[in-house]
Amino acid sequence: MADEKIINKLLENYEGLMPKSLIEELRSKLSKIDVDEEKLRKIIEKVYKEYVDALVEPGEAVGTVAAQSIGEPGTQMTLRTFHYAGVREFNVTLGLPRLIEIVDAKKTPSTPTMIIRLDEEHKYSLEKAKEVASRIERITIENIAKSIEYDMINSSFIIEIDEEVAKDKGITKEHIIKVLEKLKIGNISVEGNKIIISCNVISPEKMKKLREKILNLKLKGVKGIKRVLIQKEGNEYVIYTDGSNLAGVLRVKGIDPYRVYTNNIFEIAEVLGIEAARAAIIREAYKVLEQQGLDVDLRHIMLVADLMTATGRIRQIGRHGISGEKSSILARAAFEVTVKHLLEAAVRGEEDPLEGVAENVIVGQTIPLGTGMVELYMRFPQRGK
Amino acid sequence: MVKFDIFKHELVPKARILSKEEVENLKKTYGIRKEQLPWIRKNDPMCKALGAKPGDVIMIIRKSEIAGEAIAYRYVVPW
Incomplete structure (x- = not known):
């Protein structure tokens, strides 16, 4: 068995250079094999090199890759809305319609639901859970x-x-x-x-x-909560609701306010902040894809969520959000409502610095991606020297 | 009832305000201006809880399934 002290000492140097999960994995795996310090050092070095090689390189079109990676499996999703078979009496929008709802940043989902977990006192007995549920149901x-x-x-x-x-x-x-x-x-x-x-x-x-x-x-009861349902999960009782009102439910006694969940992303943004909304977008989108049996890497969804929340409020992906707020006229015109954008730009006498991908494709230049990102500037010899 | 602390909620990551020197360091390491970071509004519940003012930079320590822990920054904007 390799000495834990040596492993810890060696791994300390990589703190901040490699992600925490990778360091933890190394720590647990290395402690199980029997090698000397020199070999340990080499293993860690090799792992670090592999990690750096796996990183996204500057100029990689991550957005395009994310769009394709979510879009292609999306075509395989059934257009028909399927409803939950697991939870009795409840219909929850799933599949493509739900995914569209998420990326379009709809103010309220078509089927708002909450998952309310209870505090220590109430979560183990059905009687007490019913008591809380009756306080919530309107x-x-x-x-x-x-x-x-x-x-x-x-x-x-x-x-x-x-x-x-x-x-x-x-x-x-x-x-x-x-x-x-x-x-x-x-x-x-x-x-x-x-x-x-x-x-x-x-x-x-x-x-x-x-x-x-x-x-x-x-x-x-709480405004907006139309129905409640008590379900047993493991050894605790959980309340599912039809209708959502995060701010209202948080005020109810007997719930665990730190584990309340709603599928209404705007409510989360309002009550818990934009960072929580980002986490909720990822969770909701991933849930939909996973439920449909589509294996999309979480990082693509994270990129989408990052972009949607980048301005501090939730923006949709589309004409009224990210695509409509691009700085380049040509890129906007290439997306939707072409004439309107071109006309407005012409009236105002706007300029397009041709910095993005779409506009350079239009004018037929090298696109600023990968090796095309690099630009050369010449320094002219200064006069008089 | 005890005051609701949003940082205890499972969806909310830990966060703190960066000091002036840390902000300078951040700008130097990434070669960017503060405004080029993602934004957070000053009346965002998280900003209110931290007492952040416009112009501050907030460091967010997200729990990530992939990296274990991921650090992100947000610039506080006044709207």
């Missing part, structure tokens, strides 16, 4: 009412409460009455499982509006 009168009728003769609303549902959701009649009283529309009385609100005589249109208002009255 419940309106509509959810617990069997029927709502308008009695024309007495000009009153009759809400019939489904007592079983109400009990299941943990809502008492007193609570409902309290909320209804805040509306201030008339006297409230209770008859068995019916709540009667008597109000002044009103027109049918007003009645309809009022009915809507009563139905959408919030009893409890």
